[in-house]
Amino acid sequence: MPEIPEELLRRSAEAKAKALGLPVEQILAEMRGEAPATAVPAESVDVPRPAFVPSPPPPSVPEIPPEPQPPDPASAPPPVTTVVESPPAAEEPAPVAEEPAPAAPEVPENGAGNGRLAATVSVRPSVPPAGVPEGVRHQRLLTVVKARAIQQVKADPTDKVNTWPHLMIAEFTALLAMTAFLLVLSTILQAPLLEAANFNATPNPSKAPWYFLGLQEMLSYFDPQIAGVTVPTVIGIVGFMMIPYIDRNPSTRPSDRKLAIMLFTIFLAGSATLTILGVLFRGPGFNFAYPWVDGVFFDDLKDWVDFGGH
Amino acid sequence: MSARNGIHGLLTKARTHATDMVGRMWSGQFMDSMLRPGSPFKKGYTDTPRNRSYVIMNNVLYHLHPVKVKRHGVKLSYTLCLGGLSFFLFILLTVTGIFLMFYYAPTAERAYIDVQALSTDIAFGSLMRNMHRWGAHLMVLTVFLHMSRVFYHGAYKPPREFNWVVGVILLLLTLLLSFTGYLLPWDQLALWAVTVGTNMAGFVPVIGAQVKFALLGGVEVTAGTLLRWYVLHVLFLPFIIVIFLAVHFWRVRKDGGISGPL
Numbered sequence: 001m002p003e004i005p006e007e008l009l010r011r012s013a014e015a016k017a018k019a020l021g022l023p024v025e026q027i028l029a030e031m032r033g034e035a036p037a038t039a040v041p042a043e044s045v046d047v048p049r050p051a052f053v054p055s056p057p058p059p060s061v062p063e064i065p066p067e068p069q070p071p072d073p074a075s076a077p078p079p080v081t082t083v084v085e086s087p088p089a090a091e092e093p094a095p096v097a098e099e100p101a102p103a104a105p106e107v108p109e110n111g112a113g114n115g116r117l118a119a120t121v122s123v124r125p126s127v128p129p130a131g132v133p134e135g136v137r138h139q140r141l142l143t144v145v146k147a148r149a150i151q152q153v154k155a156d157p158t159d160k161v162n163t164w165p166h167l168m169i170a171e172f173t174a175l176l177a178m179t180a181f182l183l184v185l186s187t188i189l190q191a192p193l194l195e196a197a198n199f200n201a202t203p204n205p206s207k208a209p210w211y212f213l214g215l216q217e218m219l220s221y222f223d224p225q226i227a228g229v230t231v232p233t234v235i236g237i238v239g240f241m242m243i244p245y246i247d248r249n250p251s252t253r254p255s256d257r258k259l260a261i262m263l264f265t266i267f268l269a270g271s272a273t274l275t276i277l278g279v280l281f282r283g284p285g286f287n288f289a290y291p292w293v294d295g296v297f298f299d300d301l302k303d304w305v306d307f308g309g310h
Numbered sequence: 311m312s313a314r315n316g317i318h319g320l321l322t323k324a325r326t327h328a329t330d331m332v333g334r335m336w337s338g339q340f341m342d343s344m345l346r347p348g349s350p351f352k353k354g355y356t357d358t359p360r361n362r363s364y365v366i367m368n369n370v371l372y373h374l375h376p377v378k379v380k381r382h383g384v385k386l387s388y389t390l391c392l393g394g395l396s397f398f399l400f401i402l403l404t405v406t407g408i409f410l411m412f413y414y415a416p417t418a419e420r421a422y423i424d425v426q427a428l429s430t431d432i433a434f435g436s437l438m439r440n441m442h443r444w445g446a447h448l449m450v451l452t453v454f455l456h457m458s459r460v461f462y463h464g465a466y467k468p469p470r471e472f473n474w475v476v477g478v479i480l481l482l483l484t485l486l487l488s489f490t491g492y493l494l495p496w497d498q499l500a501l502w503a504v505t506v507g508t509n510m511a512g513f514v515p516v517i518g519a520q521v522k523f524a525l526l527g528g529v530e531v532t533a534g535t536l537l538r539w540y541v542l543h544v545l546f547l548p549f550i551i552v553i554f555l556a557v558h559f560w561r562v563r564k565d566g567g568i569s570g571p572l
């Protein structure tokens with residue numbers, strides 16, 4: 001049974017004591033299991049009646065459908081339960097949750113209770129019991145819901161740390177390092193600016209920005225329909241978006257994903273090779289050139305690497 | 311009373327006034343109203359678990375970060391901070407880009423001269439232009455590397471499939487931002503790189519010619535293309551990418567934070 005906070009126990013004992021007209025201390029002792037349960041006069045007992053049962057009259061107590069409770073009374077969720085003597089008409093005493101549960105106890109998913117939690121404990125007198133003052137609220141069973149949240153919250157215990165300072169310090173350091181790096185780079189490396197645009201002077205070679213040079217490189221091997229379209233748009237964009245839906249292997253362990261890792265590595269190595277070829281090894285007419293013989297034809301780095309050709 | 315004493319007294323007085331004012335600002339209503347409870351910049355901040363939570367929870371940062379993160383996600387060796395650096399580069403590019411916009415007109419007559427003047431006439435113009443240009447190249451690189459790191463971790467697997475899709479769109483937008491910016495200096499490099507690049511788009515079957523026409527605003531690069539790409543570069547694409555970034559970061563959190571260790 002879960003620990004019940006002292007003040008909740010006390011409050012519920014007071015309510016029960018008030019209802020039964022017994023001393024609070026006695027009820028409290030019972031609840032703590034320090035005293036035997038008092039035999040409660042039958043007429044003062046609340047008869048449970050779930051809200052979805054059309055109000056049966058008091059004598060029909062035995063016909064009331066069983067409480068939405070686990071069959072094993074020991075695992076009944078409400079922490080405060082009293083086994084009640086049945087009214088004379090009853091043939092079988094049923095274990096009944098009498099008090100409103102002070103705190104809804106956790107019902108383990110796989111344990112007793114079939115993953116269900118009663119929204120409230122059903123306690124409603126069919127006849128106002130003696131000694132219950134006017135205005136004392138009783139709770140009714142509204143519904144039985146699955147013990148599951150709206151959002152899927154995996155409650156696996158994880159090792160967590162405060163974002164501040166642990167993550168933010170790392171981020172701030174990375175941010176400063178990047179700023180410093182970019183400042184230094186921009187101080188020593190001048191961005192290229194060639195002659196003004198001239199529609200009549202086509203430079204030779206004409207190269208795309210470096211991130212498209214792999215594609216341009218492929219254009220010199222394959223039919224443009226393939227290299228210019230099929231590969232970048234179909235495989236590149238659509239194919240990449242579909243990766244999570246194609247790769248159904250749930251494991252993230254590298255040893256389980258040899259094929260995926262191999263394919264992606266081939267893709268990376270391929271694009272790197274094609275890009276480097278396009279950047280460094282293509283000269284006039286986009287023909288093959290050795291950078292150390294013919295020079296580098298890559299104007300983005302014009303002021304950085306200049307092998308003298310060009 | 312010697313002159314020395316006088317100066318000394320004056321300095322002491324000035325210092326007292328200054329500390330007084332700073333102190334009043336720091337602990338006064340203005341600071342109090344600006345900094346939310348738990349801010350480490352607030353007077354009397356103490357390093358308690360409660361305040362550590364407040365630093366995130368009570369601040370605008372809560373849009374980006376949860377109060378707690380998995381310990382292994384903090385390790386620089388897991389994400390290599392590549393996503394974060396991509397985003398930071400985007401911010402740097404926005405800042406430097408706004409500076410460049412002050413001095414640049416997207417017309418065939420002025421564009422080239424304006425870019426040239428950045429290096430010669432304008433304080434920090436050269437630095438800003440260089441940072442913008444190298445930063446753009448760097449961002450393409452970091453986004454690509456970020457994608458690779460996500461792939462190798464298998465971090466695109468459920469429930470993160472859709473964030474991978476959002477990521478591919480972000481990569482595409484990053485490339486488009488970079489490519490549209492490439493034309494703006496209006497020099498030979500810009501003109502012909504864009505000509506080559508858009509020629510490739512022309513190879514798309516069936517709609518190739520239309521795509522190329524829409525990109526260029528004509529059949530070849532013209533002054534109209536310059537204006538078109540400028541608007542795309544400084545307005546449309548940044549707007550779109552910010553929306554997708556918001557979705558991307560939102561999903562990182564809603565999908566349960568950074569994926570687990572291998």
Ligand code: HEM
Pocket residue numbers: 389391392393394396397453454456457460463465466470473474475476477478480481484555558562567568569
């Ligand atoms: C403008 C570009 C992008 C920015 C600014 C960005 C930013 C981020 C950030 C800050 C994270 C948190 C974890 C980390 O830093 O690694 C993240 C995670 C993620 N990103 Fe991106 N990203 C971008 C592009 C991409 C691309 C191109 C892809 C894939 C095609 C992608 C897929 C993902 C996925 C699946 C996660 C979750 C990873 C995990 O849980 O370990 N993102 N992104």
